Amino acid sequence: xxxxxxxxxxxxxxxxxxxxxxxxxxxxxxxxxxxxxxxxxxxxxxxxxxxxxxxxxxxxxxxxxxxxxxxxxxxxxxxxxxxxxxxxxxxxxxxxxxxxxxxxxxxxxxxxxxx
Amino acid sequence: xxxxxxxxxxxxxxxxxxxxxxxxxxxxxxxxxxxxxxxxxxxxxxxxxxxxxxxxxxxxxxxxxxxxxxxxxxxxxxxxxxxxxxxxxxxxxxxxxxxxxxxxxxxxxxxx
Numbered sequence: 001x002x003x004x005x006x007x008x009x010x011x012x013x014x015x016x017x018x019x020x021x022x023x024x025x026x027x028x029x030x031x032x033x034x035x036x037x038x039x040x041x042x043x044x045x046x047x048x049x050x051x052x053x054x055x056x057x058x059x060x061x062x063x064x065x066x067x068x069x070x071x072x073x074x075x076x077x078x079x080x081x082x083x084x085x086x087x088x089x090x091x092x093x094x095x096x097x098x099x100x101x102x103x104x105x106x107x108x109x110x111x112x113x114x115x
Numbered sequence: 116x117x118x119x120x121x122x123x124x125x126x127x128x129x130x131x132x133x134x135x136x137x138x139x140x141x142x143x144x145x146x147x148x149x150x151x152x153x154x155x156x157x158x159x160x161x162x163x164x165x166x167x168x169x170x171x172x173x174x175x176x177x178x179x180x181x182x183x184x185x186x187x188x189x190x191x192x193x194x195x196x197x198x199x200x201x202x203x204x205x206x207x208x209x210x211x212x213x214x215x216x217x218x219x220x221x222x223x224x225x226x227x
Contacts, residue, residue: 103163104158108157
């Protein structure tokens with residue numbers, strides 16, 4: 001049973017380009033959470049998705065950022081027109097149900113560097 | 116909004132010394148989870164505390180949840196080099212069943 005898979009592990013983008021980050025949850029998990037982590041800081045919640053639904057995107061910037069979790073395929077976090085301040089580690093976590101009453105399984109993260 | 120403060124930000128210890136990190140929430144929590152993140156790695160779940168005053172142990176690690184369910188601590192006895200990393204607490208506030216509020220983490224550094 002593979003864990004949460006994120007790719008790419010490292011992504012370098014020039015300012016103004018688009019970044020696409022992928023997350024495949026654990027088998028049997030239909031809930032995905034995206035977090036951003038700046039260096040030397042904790043994780044900041046961005047968005048919570050179920051298959052084909054965005055449940056809570058209150059932590060995601062309203063402009064340039066979007067997320068989806070289609071019926072088939074991985075969840076995608078998309079950042080358009082990246083800026084230097086978007087450089088961070090982006091982690092996704094998955095769970096089998098809606099309630100965080102058990103451990104969250106994290107992927108290895110995508111480290112985005114904007115140059 | 117809800118906040119979880121975690122102190123200290125860094126702690127340098129000699130191998131064999133003890134280590135403690137503390138978390139304080141601005142509001143009462145439903146539960147609190149602890150994670151460890153190695154340098155360059157991803158957060159890995161350690162434990163969850165749910166009950167008021169709960170104490171749980173994992174070998175040299177002791178986790179406590181305060182009586183008011185607003186604070187928590189992690190204590191490591193006799194640190195080893197394998198303990199190096201950043202320890203995060205993450206609390207689930209009342210009224211939410213999924214949105215964890217994360218502390219900023221305490222980085223454990225073992226002095227050579």
